[in-house]
Amino acid sequence: MHDRASPLIFEQGQPGRANRYVASDATLEGYLPADAIRSDLPLPDSTELDVVRHYTRLSQRTFGIDTGFYPLGSCTMKYNPRVNDAVANLPGFKDLHPFSPDELSQGALQAMYELERSLASLFGMAAFSLNPAAGAHGELAALLIAKKYFAEHGDDARTTVIVPDTAHGTNPASASMCGFKVVSLKSDERGRVGVEALRRVLGADTAVCMMTNPNTLGLFEDHIAEITRAVHDVGGLMYYDGANANALMGIARPGDMGFDLMHLNLHKTFTIPHGGGGAGAGPLGVAQRLVDYLPTPVVRVRGAGGDGASRDENGTAFWLDYEVPKSIGPVRSFWSNFAHVVRALAYLYANGLEGLTDVSRLAVLNANYVRVKVQKFLETPYPETCRHEFVASAADLKKETGVRAVDIAKALLDRGFHAPTMYFPLIVPECLMIEPTETESKETLDSFVDALEEIVVMAKRDPQKVMNAPEHTPVARVDETRAARHPDLRWHPPASPA
């Protein structure tokens, strides 16, 4: 299957067509026994020009926020400010080895400390760990903390994690990785967690209840205070999935709602670029009673902290503490996705509290604006005020015309928009979850709504046309069945068997 449009890097290049990045006056045989050395290395040699062209072309076949509107619900595809990358790439950060002595890494430790303090206050938690590398990683660490907390208290009957049926898939998956049993709670007719329904599944075996607020339907869980009380009453802990934090900054805090544990997605709310699917960063927040269980190391400060910190004789104000007696231990090789810590901190500095509050307010404004317009031609199962995202359903459209959510999504691609999130949450049939974010202009929102309306009109007039989409993208719809039934996950060098 040689593709003229975009050959693989392995299908280009010629042996010996090397670039001179390092000296070539040494050989492996000079230093290692012959039987330790590998006999062949079937990697292509390509000139820098060929490599630059290859990956430049690949970038041109990739859609990013920089390209166009990206209303992916639950992903918060807001603009990634370039100043964040500029600061992260300062040599003093970029070239700092993780095993650098604390006294020679004060700038890095101060940056971590400042971010940690700001996040703790912004979300109402006693402390944050910046260690987790992603949201799911933060969830895992949080559940390990819960597990250890109960073990330390001799409470070994806590085996169950309760998760609403609207939860992100990582929630139950993380619970399983800690050996918990998962109980899925059906949402009520308002799309929320019903307090009575929750009470029926709570018990002495309840370890944690994991929730998102606003939930994945974009709705605020207005009974949250009652819910956290009910869980605490049976001795369980409340976990906050911070995927939707963009709706809340300066407006409400998970800590005030009664949550004991939470994670944030720096790559959602805090503008860390998604980079095609990572790296993210998933800081983990805890209430006071869980502070001793945080993963190691923890950034500590001697004295007042900040620029005015009192320093010891070496000038050290910040240090990494590995002796955290009840810690669950480390969750990753080193201390944090530090480059992203710097990016997020730069974003905080660009905004301050007032700016962050505006971010959330505008995110909610934009989502409601798009919602009321979309409601006119597409079913919205929960037509009330939403927060930063809302769900629409193509179920009726499917019954009427055969056109489904996936067809609408593909038709949007043809019009230069990225599709919204499809088929999640699972409780809404033919679901499209739309999150505009605060960084989009009214003009962009209007043109998106117009495009969506055009597609719905087309669906009623000529459904097949919509089902043929996309027609203006580098490839048309992909044969996923073939990909799954006959997995081809890598290229093979010609001489070896496939």
Add this chain to the structure above:
Amino acid sequence: MAQPADLLFSREHEWVKVDGDSATVGITEYAQSSLGDIVYVELPKLGTEVAQFSTTGVIESVKAVSDLYTPLGGEVTEVNESLQNDPALVNREPFAGGWLFKLRLKNVSEKDNLLSPETYAQLVAEAQ
């Protein structure tokens, strides 16, 4: 839609053909069509003892995953090896070539807990 008359059915859309004290199990036409293109079937190991209605395997389609429950209890005596390379057989012939596994039954009277073709046909009609 009428279901094959010589089979019995479970609420989880499996069918079973009983022959003395052995049985053949598969999933129904409705099940395969709901799942979509099946890409992988995880079958129980030979010799495994399974209880009626317990989880016995997994069926994966491109976008979904579904637990496989056994309609009757017993010992797994055979599995359909063809599904390794051709999982699509379950889509094409759910009642014939796409059978999943065979059992030596532990307790034939467990049949009484299953649905007749008519009752199952009703269940499917209601679901649609």
Add this chain to the structure above:
Amino acid sequence: MLDAIGVASIDELTKVPADVALRTTPDVVSALPESEIMRRFEMLASRNRAATMTSFLGAGAYRHYCPPAIMSLAMRGEFLTSYTPYQAEVSQGYLQAVYEWQTYICLLTGLEIANASVYDGATALAEGVIMALAATGRRRVLVSRTVHPNYRAVLKTYCDGLDVAIDELPLAAHGATDYSALRDALAEKTYAAVALQSPNFFGIVEAVPEEMRPELKQSGTIPIAVVAEALSLAALQTPASWGAQICVGEGQSFGVALAYGGPYVGFIACTNEHLRRIPGRLVGRTLDKNGKVAYVLTLQAREQHIRRERATSNICTNQAHCALIATIYLALMGASGLRDCAAQNLRRSHELAARVTRMGGFRMQFEAPFFNEFVLNVGSRAGDVLTALQSRGILGGLDLGRFYPELSDCILMTATETTSSQEIDALSAALKEIARVPTHA
């Protein structure tokens, strides 16, 4: 806009019940204009003096030459700001790049399948062990003490969550794993996996002895190869060649900045047999409906968004952008460049070793072949020697007493192709001075 929505102010949209209203005004950093942000961060960056000092630190994070072409490609906005390629039709570029990454990892490790990446080397080991637990149904794991201490600690964190026991293989006298202990352990047939690292944490190239490989294969214990210095894969016999079924490791050496520990990029590769258990994203090659070659995320039924609590792992995000950086690095370097680079690493580390052991009082702790790091016994407390070097502007390496109490008189020293003769001269001169000056009062 408010009119369209039918409200008088945004407050009506954002109001929350009184019982969860803000209790206090959050205290976050004060807003600054962008020009002042740069200044503030430049000030913070300048306080990281270690970033510009002569350094012989390695131990799982390596300073290698990164051709500038990497970042000019990787920082292109389409790559930087795209999301996970769930809409394949508009993500073909990224998907193809990940397919290339998967291929590179397979070619480097000698194994058949590799995923789209995981967070880092330590979590890759944890995920690899989880695969082995699922494959064998056994609940105990064997890990060599020569595996990176942070990786072992993270593995313990994950295993505590799963109530899985970890046993360690001891160190042999020459700095490699004690393989006779491995033989004894395998005979019990209770271990799901054995994790072995080469080059190991001490930089030593080790391998399962030839005569032990058949019994390793028969034991039902899955061999997991661990690689912390990915560059070594270009030089050494592949993990597949000695029987590893799973290879996990850290790809930071392939163009990813040190950045005080992250983001890095973990990789997992395995034999075909383990395909269904491999966690994380996989990119597959297929055709579109018009018969054109196309790439797509595949076998998603393994992942959390479909399988939820029965997923092979909870992992959602991979480290896509770092994997892209690594792929571009590998493309630019090519087989020739990687071999040359590995050879230069060997040259520099051996030159360093020869120079520092020339002085009395300093000797090689282990007699064994090594890659780009080695253990220097300094004849006194390593911490004191490192402090003395630090005051002379040099980061001499890692105090091994931090992780191995019996090696508190040892420093792990690393040299790469970026280490210059002048730096080696400076270190030698400093050590010579330190050796003359008593390190205790």
